[in-house]
Amino acid sequence: MGFFDHMLDQLSRHALIDMTVRCDGDLHIDDHHTVEDVGIALGQALTQALGDKRGIVRYGSCLLPMDDTLVRAALDLSGRPYLVWSLDMPTAKIGSFDTELVREFFQAFSTHGGITLHVEKLAGLNSHHIAEAAFKSVARSLRDALETDPRKADAVPSTKGTL
Numbered sequence: 001m002g003f004f005d006h007m008l009d010q011l012s013r014h015a016l017i018d019m020t021v022r023c024d025g026d027l028h029i030d031d032h033h034t035v036e037d038v039g040i041a042l043g044q045a046l047t048q049a050l051g052d053k054r055g056i057v058r059y060g061s062c063l064l065p066m067d068d069t070l071v072r073a074a075l076d077l078s079g080r081p082y083l084v085w086s087l088d089m090p091t092a093k094i095g096s097f098d099t100e101l102v103r104e105f106f107q108a109f110s111t112h113g114g115i116t117l118h119v120e121k122l123a124g125l126n127s128h129h130i131a132e133a134a135f136k137s138v139a140r141s142l143r144d145a146l147e148t149d150p151r152k153a154d155a156v157p158s159t160k161g162t163l
Contacts, residue, residue, distance in 0.1 A: 001031055003097040003128075007105075007135045008038070014139030015146070019045075035101040039108025046113045050146075053077060058157035060144030064137035069124035073137035077145050079114040079163045083107050086120040087134055091127040102131045106138065 012019045019042070025034030050056065061074035071087065083106060089099035110117040119138060124130040149157065156163055 001027070001034065001097065003094050003131075004031070004035060004038075004101075004105075007102075007131065010132060010135045011139045014136045015142040017142070017146075031098060031101055032104065035105050036108045039105040040112045043109045043112030043115070046115075050077065052156055053079075053163045054156050055148050055153040056157060057145055057147045057149045058163070060141035060146075062137045062140035062144070063122075064133050064140065066129050066133040066136070068126055069129040069133045070122040071124070071130065071133035071137045072118075072120045072122060073134070073141045074118045075110075075138070075141045075145055076116040077114065077163070078116050080116055081111040081114050082116045083110045084118040084120075086118075087130065088121065089127045089130055090125060094128050094131060099127050099131065102134060106134075 008019070008021055011017070021038055021042070023034055023038055025031070025037065027034060056077065058077050059075070061072070063070065063072045085103050085106070087103070089102070092099055106117060106119060109115070117138065119134055121130055124133070
């Protein structure tokens with residue numbers, strides 16, 4: 001799944017998260033379960049890696065331009081999953097990749113990562129650019145949210161003391 005591999009590479013590079021993904025999916029049916037399962041696995045891995053989330057900033061956002069496209073992402077590593085998706089694609093496919101699977105990936109990732117995630121397309125004509133800008137914008141938002149807060153490095157970023 002060349003396009004999806006490209007998007008995962010963007011997620012890794014722009015979030016500054018090292019990842020190796022190996023998936024043996026049911027591609028003889030279609031790409032849906034593979035994309036969804038990777039989103040589930042990455043969300044679960046993030047949750048496990050963060051533990052009690054002590055010291056992180058927690059929130060992140062990014063307004064990302066890419067050629068004709070402008071995508072905004074904002075997220076909260078709250079432990080309360082919710083996806084707001086306002087990102088339409090002008091085509092049904094990017095090569096052989098179904099564009100609806102971009103949302104499916106982020107739905108699985110946000111649900112299993114406990115992430116409140118908003119993704120919005122402000123401009124865009126090219127489906128490849130729109131999808132790539134979404135992955136990069138979420139990645140940059142995640143990168144910011146995962147940073148250590150130097151003023152609260154020993155605290156859980158919540159007034160309740162737990163996330």
